[in-house]
Amino acid sequence: MKVNVSQEELDALQAASLRGAVEGILGGLAISLPLSYLAHRRFPAYRALPPSLKALGIVLVVGPTYAIQTERRGLEFDEERYWTGATKRVIENAKRQEQSQWQKLTPGQKVLQWAKQNQYSVILGSWAVSMAIAGTIVMRDRHQSTSQKVVQARMWAQGLTIGVLVGAGILTHQQRQEAAEHRGVVDHSWKDVLEAEAKEKEQRRIGQLPANAL
Secondary structure, eight states: OOSSOOHHHHHHHHHHHHHHHHHHHHHHHHHHHHHHHHHHHHOHHHHTSOHHHHHHHHHHHHHHHHHHHHHHHHHHHHHHHHOOHHHHHHHHHHHHHHHHHHHHSOHHHHHHHHHHHTHHHHHHHHHHHHHHHHHHHHHTOTTSOHHHHHHHHHHHHHHHHHHHHHHHHHHHHHHHHHHHHTTTOOOOHHHHHHHHHHHHHHHHHHHHSOGGGO
C-alpha cells in the first residue's frame, strides 16, 4: 500500500476491512452456533457445561474467521486499488514464478511451506481442534463429576497451549534460519518495477509518434 493516502482512501480501506470483519463474524457464527446447538441437544455433558465455556468454544471459531476474512478483504482492496500497470505485471510475474517453484516441491515440502505461510492460522486451528478433541474425551468420562471434568479440561488446555507454543517456536526458528540463509540475496523487485514502467512509457511515446517517424 502506498504511503501518501487520502482520507477517502483510508475510509474505503476501513469499509473493506469492516466488510471482511462482518463476513468473518457471521461465517464463524454460522459454523459455531449450529454445532453448539447440536452438542447441547445430543450430549448431556455439554449441557452441563457452564455458559462461559460454551461461549469460549464459539469465540474459538469466530475469532480466527474474523481475523482471516478481515485481512483478506484488506489485501483485496490493496490489489484492486494499487496493483496496476507495471507494478501489477511484476507482481503477477512473481506469483507465476512462485507457483512454478511450488509445483516442483514434494508433498512433504508443500505441507511445510503451507504451514510456514499460514503459521498463525495453523496455530489457532490446531489449538482449537485439540481442545475440542480433549473436551470430548473428558466429557465422556462417566466416573467424574462436572466440576472434575472442568478441572480436567483446564489441565488439557494448559498442556495443549504449551504444545502449540513449542510448535510455533519451531516454525519461527525455521523461518529465521531461512532468512539468515537468504540474507545476502538482494531484492530487485523495485528495480523490475522501474524497468517495466520505463518500458511502458517508451511504448506509449512510440505509439504517439507519427507513422512516418517509425
